[in-house]
Amino acid sequence: CSEDFLDVEPEGEPVGEEFFQTPEHALLAVNSIYGNLREWNVSAFAHLAITTIASDNAEKGSVPGDAGFMEEYDNFTLTATEGQLNGYWNGQYQAINLANQVLSNVPLISMDEALKERLLAEAKFFRAYHYFNLVRTFGGVPLRLSVPQPGQQEDPATLNLPRASREEVYAQIVQDLTEASQVLPATYPAAERGRATKGAALGMLAKVQLYQENWQEVVNLANQVEGLGYTLAEDYYSIFRIAGEHNAESIFEIEAQTIPGNCSASNSQWAEVQGVRGQFGWGFVEPTEDLVNAFEEGDERLDATILFRGETTPEGDVITEAAPNPRYNQKAYVPSFVTNECGYAKDQNIRILRFAEVLLMRAEAANELGDTQQALDDLNRVRVRAGLEPIESASQEELRQIIWHERRVELALENGDRFFDLVRQGRAAEVLQAHGKQFTPGKNELFPIPQQQIILSNGILTQNPGY
Amino acid sequence: QNTISVQGRVTDASTGQPLIGAGVVVQGTSTGTQTDANGNYTISAPADGTLAVSYLGYRNAQVPVDNRSTINIQLETDTETLQEVVVTGYGVQEKRDVTGSIASVKSEELVRQASQNPVSSLQGKVAGVNITNTGQPGASPQIRIRGTGSALGSADPLYVVDGTFVNDLSFLNPADIESIEILKDASSAAIYGVRAANGVVLVTTKRGKSGEATVNYNGFVGVQRVTNQLEMTNASEYATAVNEKNGSELLSTNLPSTDWYDQILRTAMIHNHQVTASGGSEKVTYSASAGYLNQEGIIKGNEYERITARLQTDIQISENIKVGYNGIFYNYNSDDIPGDIFYQAYVAPPVIPVFKANGRYGDPVDFPIGNFANPQASLDWFYQKSNGQRLTSNAFGEVKFLNGFTFRSSLGLNYGIDEYTNYRSRDSLTTVQFATRSLLTQRRSKSNMWLWENTLTYDKSFGNHEITALLGTSAQEDKSNYFTGSVNDVEFNSEANLYLDLGDPETYNIDAGGARGTFVSYFGRVNYSFLDRYLLTATLRYDASSNYPRGDRWEYFPSIGLGWRVIEEGFMQNQTIFDNLKLRASWGRLGNNNIPANLYRSTVSTDPRLGAIRNGVLYPGWNINTVPPATLFWEVVEEVDLGVEMGFLNNRLTVEADWYNRKTDDAIFGVTPLGFLGLGGQIRGNYATFRNRGLEFIANWSDEISTDVSYNIGFNFSRNRNEVTGVAIENAAFFNGNLPVGGYQVSITRVGDPIGSFYGYEVEGIFQNEQEVEGSAQPNASPGDFRYRDLDGNQVIDERDKTIIGNPNPGFIYGINTGFRFKGFDLQLDIQGVADVDIYNGNRNVRYGNENYDKDFFDNRWTGPGTSNSYPSADLTGRNLDPNDFYVEKGDYIRIRNLQLGYNLPTSLVKSLKMQNLRVYINAQNPVTWFDYNGFSPEVGGAPVSQGIDRNVYPLSATYNFGVNATF
Incomplete structure (x- = not known):
């Protein structure tokens, strides 16, 4: 009896063994992946610094001296010890872990098969999304696709993975997004607004293929996205207002909202x-x-x-x-007039992907494939909406530059592809040096692997060149 | 031989009070008895034999029978420290028989301190006990006994008040305490096995004595003031530094200046009163007291009020049966302050006025320097009241039977409630301090605990053998839970409106949680002494705790202590140097049960931050946030202690020295997982070994020159060395001590270095000009920046160049305690200090932008080539904020802890006032502290793995009191 007296359950906290047993648990676990998207590490300083402040679109801002470490991204004086960078790494992997929890455990739950398949597809979408962020920022990274099992940490060395190659990471991203796109529905009922859709998976996959210059894939995927019925919103300004959330061209947004109390x-x-x-x-x-x-x-x-x-x-x-x-x-x-009871702008969704970008991706890919007409058509749909004259004709090289430029102004300061675009287009050094930044070719195309991670790995993780 | 029946009475020689339970034996035989409730005894003894009479705390007496049938015996109180009685846990022992290291502080010492918390009164009094005090009213000081032996578990000792386990002593009025014993070594503490890994503090409250009732009043009133106030730059200096930093004329250098510390600090009142009544008949004794403390904080608006009440009763039901009860009730009310107010005042730029000309609060938006809270606005806006009640009680019954057996059963019950109400009004004070909706938050937490213990004691002398044996069982359950609710839009017209149901129901938010723990233990102890000179204490405790999994939760904790009272040996009889010489040695194992809860279970996080939002609705998100270790064992402390006790010059000089080696095995230790596992925090298990090794030395001199003049001087000193001696995972280092800017981690716990050592770059100097920068390992540096030592010589300054730059574990602590008495006057002076310790100046290091600078930094900063090679320029940004040894400073200090002058009014006058005793005193507590550290206070504290990082410490204040102690 004294053994029973000594068996004490954790109070007010569900225990791990009792989780991942019911369909509700599957839903709760998937919700965490969405919640994580709003986290500081994933969406705030580091994200903005890497994607936007490092680019020619923006400077650090604020007042002199305030958060001086952000200047290091602006000037490319960043070193591997900068703390926001480690936070960014951890934030992406936290998301990957949450997705892995679902992918490892939910298949064992007895529940409606269709719903189960959809939840697994959502998890794959986000695992791919976060690996895509990592591979663009750091290059090849450790490819972790399952959750650590109890007791494994007795020897963390067995969990100490080396960096996978950039190609291996991209292959996994493509696989996850392809599988997700085959299952995810095109739309959800209004109450489910914000979940990853088929369009989101296809559109994200198109972007992943764009980064790998698989031009025909980009065109095919963009065609599939268009086939789902997305159209450009009429008014560009309203896309970014709260009333314009989930408009006709919105493909994926991170939901944010002031929750009273x-x-x-x-x-x-x-x-x-x-x-x-x-x-x-x-x-x-x-x-x-x-x-x-x-x-x-x-x-x-x-x-x-x-x-x-x-x-x-x-x-x-x-x-x-x-x-x-x-x-x-x-x-x-x-x-x-929007409430700030939890702080300013807690209601602003983060626009991750919209149809205008899909059109510009197709334009870029079509141009590379020599399909000038398709490229001009897509380009001009975006230009005309912005109140500009259509481009009538251009050489392939001219059109490439025009499309790149169009990407810049259409997507500026939004979800921040500008720095990655410049690297992808092979002109980061040229553009950023002209902008007065200390960009070192062969080094600054990637950010350093956080030194903290290298130490923890006992040197298994290797640093990027130049850092 | 002629045996006769002898009867008589044993009394106290000075008071004539009967001594109950005194031992009377026929010398050289096993025939013996004890005095009854009236002090009477009857015994059969040879007519020419000798009676040996003993009573704890009195000198033994040998009385020849000489054929008398009535022998009344008076015993003299034993004033010599050697005969001091110490509480050992489930029993008492004469100090001379103790084989371990136990320090004892008596009520007289405690009362002289005029402090509010019993633990803070111990500062500087006890070798090996380091106390980090805080100035916050109602808060408990941090106490470390013989160093820090736990990383993630609590490093706090076990507190036992009259046999009941409690978490801290803030509920106790020091005037209620009879004595505090600190069980330092493993052999003394082993009787508390599972809970004793970090030492034991035993508190015995006052008990009534039979005899005439006495009423005692003890009270003081005083003022508190901050000492060593940190000097910051004024507006013109600040503007100079900020303009230098930013390379532009951001600020005019002739703006009016605000000293934010002056603005938020004040001279604060304190008063404390206590009335105690005690007395009793032969059968029933009692002690009852009531106390009231009112202490203002040195921060404006901070106030703490404490009421304590205590009732203790012992009833001798029959000759063999005794029952008793002790209950301590405690109630507090507090007006709280924002938790980070000292930090706010440190960083707030002096150019911001308290108020603007238009009557509004000074606002950072009026200056191009970033966002800062106006500390005065923070204080004015902050509304939080907390209160709590606690009942700590214990009831026991005791039966004596056969010859020498005592069975005792005791039940302890603790019950406590704490609550607070916080209201943030809908207000707009500055552009950074505003709320568009009011928010009412209320929290209530409740704890209850029961502890049931049974002991059987056997106490017997046979000729030259003296034996005390103890067997016991213990069972305990701790339970606590809390509930926090918040709601928007409650209107605050009076405090009577502050109810959660008066707000907007749409905005209800609830957070709740709890903890439960259970313990079962069996224990035994034997104290044996032979010829009064060979001493043995052996203890075994068999413990289980719910914090450990089935299969790994039961553990034996043995200990043994040996003592040799050399002074009793024949060969010592003819020497004249020693009046006392005792050697002791002990070994024991202790457990630490005070580890984070649920370590061996994986738990599910339900953090609202990870909820999904869909169409404006929040859906909870759950996930598994821990990976438990495959096994979890006890964190075990093993300690060896060697000690010597000596007395010289008629015992006027006593010396005690101890050496100890204390090892914590299988310490719960966190390993930071690789980021790609996606687990925040640490993976925790039995991963580390720590060692604390040290020396303690105590010397006391006391002398009575005449009946009018006496004095005493005491000195204690301890040295402790802490080291992490092993980590289960190769090369694992545990980083901690997060600084908020850039996520820097300042503390490291790794093999070969002390727990929580500071870790960072070594500053080689300051770059004086561009030429020095060029070709250095820091090509992006500017003149005026730190030049870090390139330890690996690879021309790059990175993580591999970091090294140990400081140790927050104190190397030396010491105290000097003196007392002088001249006729009715007494003077007491206590000095206390810490040396060989480092502080990390986090206030200086944590900078987001244009935070204020301390004056020392400003005066010494680099302003151009050749101006400084140790202080950097005002441009403290970027890599200048990497942890480095510029921010590590010596934390050594020496303090006048207590200076007290008292006067006992002459007996004749006192008697005419119908009083027994009347003493008045003036007292200065902490009037002066000397230190070099560039901060408010060198007493920083903190969790074991992140200690000594100064950010926002509530400093100790100097207190000047006038007090009265009257006995009726």
Whole structure:
């Protein structure tokens, strides 16, 4: 009897062995993967620094000296010990672990098979999404596809994987997205809005193929996405407002919302860190003059993308003349009438993929394949919506440059592909050095593997060249 | 031989009070008896024999029978320390018979301190016990006995109050305490096996004595002031530094200046009163007390109020049966302050005014320097009241039977509630301190514990043999839970409105949790002494705890202690140097049960942060966030202690020295998993071995020059060396001590170095100019930046160049305690200090942007070639914020702990006032502390693996009191 007296269950905390038993558990576990997308490590400083501040689209922003480590991304003086970088690594792998938990455990749950297959497909979509972030940032990374089993940590060395090659990582991403796209539904009922769809998997796969220059795959996938019924929204500005969430061209968004009374779940800081300093948010990510000048005369997107000091927004907010920076990211702007009881802009969804980008991917791929007409058609759908004249004709090389440029202005400051695009296009050194950055070719195309991880791996993880 | 019946009474020689339970034996035989409740005895003895009479705390007496049939015997109180009685856990022992290392602090010492927490009164009093005090009213100091022996488990000792286990002593009024014993070595502490790994603090509260009732009043009133206030830059200096840092004229250098420490600090009042009544008949004794403490914090608005009440009763039901009860009730109320207010005041730029001309709070938006909280606005806006009640009680029954057996059963019950109400009003104070909806948060936590213990004691002398044997069982359950609720939009018209159901139901939010633990133990102990000179203590405890899994939860904890009172040997009879000489040696094993809960179970995180949002609705997200170890064993401490006790010059000089070696095996230790496992935090299991090795030395001199003049001087000193001696996983190092900027980790726990050592770069100097930068290992540095030592010489400064840069584990602690008495006057001076310890100046190091600078930094900063080769420029950004030894400073300090002058009014005057005794005193507590550290206080503390990092410490204040102690 004394043994029974000594068996004490954890109080107020479910135990692991009792989890992953019921269909509800499967749903709860998948929810975590979505929740993780809002986390600081995944969506805030490091994400913005890597994708946008490092590029020619934005500077660090805020006031001098504030979060000085962000300057290291801006100037390419970054070293492997910078802490946000380690957070970014951990955040992506946390997501991969959450996906692996679902993929390892949910198959054993007895439940509706169709729902089970869909949940597994959602997990695969996100595992691929996060590996895609990792491979673009760090190159080949350890490819972990299952959860650690109890007791395994007795010898963490057995879990100490070396880096897989870039190709192996891409192969896994392609496999996961392909499998996900075969199962995920094209749409969900309104209450399920925000889940990964077939379009999201196909569109993401198109982008993955674009990075690997598998042009025909890109065209095929873009065609499939278009076949699902996506169209461009009429008004570019409204895409980025709260009312414009999940519009006709939206393919995937990270859901964020002020949950009344639950500020710890209202935790997306993507927009907060970019809001006008002193008026709304922290004021990071200052759009560059170079980006302003990139917009053609009459491009409606300039005003929708950049919030100028002193301007009055369509919603009637006057951006203070006292703001420390001349420009802010308008795609992260949330009007002042929206609640800020959990902090500024907790309601702003992060737009990850929309149909305009799919069109530009197809344009780029078609041009590479020599299908100029398809390229021009897709390009011009995007240009005309922005109030610009269509491009009538161009050489393949001219068109390549035009499409790259169009990608820049259409997607500027959004989900931040600019730095990765420049690397992918093989002109990062050229463009960024011209922009005055200390970009070292052969080194700065990748970010350093966080030193903390190299130490923990006992040197099994190797550093990227130049760091 | 003629045997006659002898009867008589044993009394205290000075008071005439009967001594109950005194031992009377016929010398050289096993015939013996004990005095009854009136002090009477009857015994058969040879007419020419001798009676030996003994009573704890009194000198033994040998009285020849001389054919008398009535012999009344008076015993003299034994004032010599050698005969001191110490509490050993489930029993008491004369100090001379103790084979382990036990320190004892008596009530007189504690009361002299005029402090609010009994633990803080021990600072500097006991060798081997390091106490880190805090100035926060109501908070408990941190205590470490013989170093830090646990990484993730608690390194706090076990507290036992009158036999009941408690978590801290903040509920006790020091005036209620009779004595505090600290069981330092494994052999003394082994009787508490499972819980004793970090030492044991035994508290015995006052018990009534039969005789006339006495009423005692003890009270003081005083003021508290901060000492060693840290000087920060003023507005003009700050503007100079910020402009230098940013390379532009951001700020005018003639702005009005705010000293934020002056703004939030104050001189605070304290008063404390305690009334105790005690007395009793032969059958029933009692002690009852009530106390009231009111202490303002040195931060404006901070206040703590404590009420304590205690009732203790012993009833001698019959000659053999005794029952007793002891209950301590405690109630506190507190007006709280924002937890980070000291940090806020450190960083807040002095150019921000407290208030603007328009009456609004000074706002960082008016200056181009970043976001800072206005500390005054924080204080004014913060509304949090907390309160709690606790009942700590214990009831026992005791039966004596046969000859020398005592059976005792005791039941301890603790019950406590703590709650707070926090209200954040809908307000807009500054651009960074605002809320668009009010938020009411209430938390209530409850704990209850029962402890049932049974002991059987056998106490007997046979000729030259004296034996005390103890057998016991113990069972315990601890349970606690909490509930936190919050809601928006409650209107605050009065405190009567602060109910959660008055808010917007849409915004209800609940957090709840709990913990439960159970323990079962069997234990035994034998104390044996032969010829009064060979001493043996052997203990065995067999323990189980619910914190460990089935199969691994039962463990034996044995110990043995040996003592040799050399002074009793024949060959010592003719020497004149020693009045006492005793050698002792002990060995024992102890367990640490105080480890993080549920280590061996995998648990599920239900953190709302990982909920999915769909169409504006939150859906909970769950996931498994831990991987438990395959096995989990006891964290076991094994300790060897060698000691010597000496007395010289008629025992006026006593010296005690101990050497110990204390090893923690299978310590629960966290290994940071590789990031790609996707597990946050640490993987925890029995992965480490620690060692604490040290020396303790105590010398006391006391002398009575005449009946009017006496004095005593005590000195204690201890040295401790901490080292991580093993880690189960090869090369594993455990990083901790996170600094929020950039996620830097300052502390490392790894083999060969002390727990929680500081880890970072060595600063070689400061780059003076561009030429020095060029070709250095830091090509991106600017003049004025730190030049780090390139330890591996590869021309790159990275993680491989980091090394141990400091040790937060104190190497030396010491205390000097003195007392002088001249007629009615007494003077007491206590000094205490810590040496050979490092502090990490986290306040200086943690910078997001334009935080304020301390004056020392400003005055010494690099401002151009040749200005400094140790302090960097004001541009503390980027790699200048990497952990490095510039931020590591000596934490050594020496402090006047207590200075007290008292006066006992003359007996004639006191008697005429119908009083027994009246003493008045003035007292200065902590009036002066000397240290070099560039912070508020060198007492930093912290968890074992991240200790000594100074961020936001509530410093100790100097207190000046006037007090009265009156007995009626």
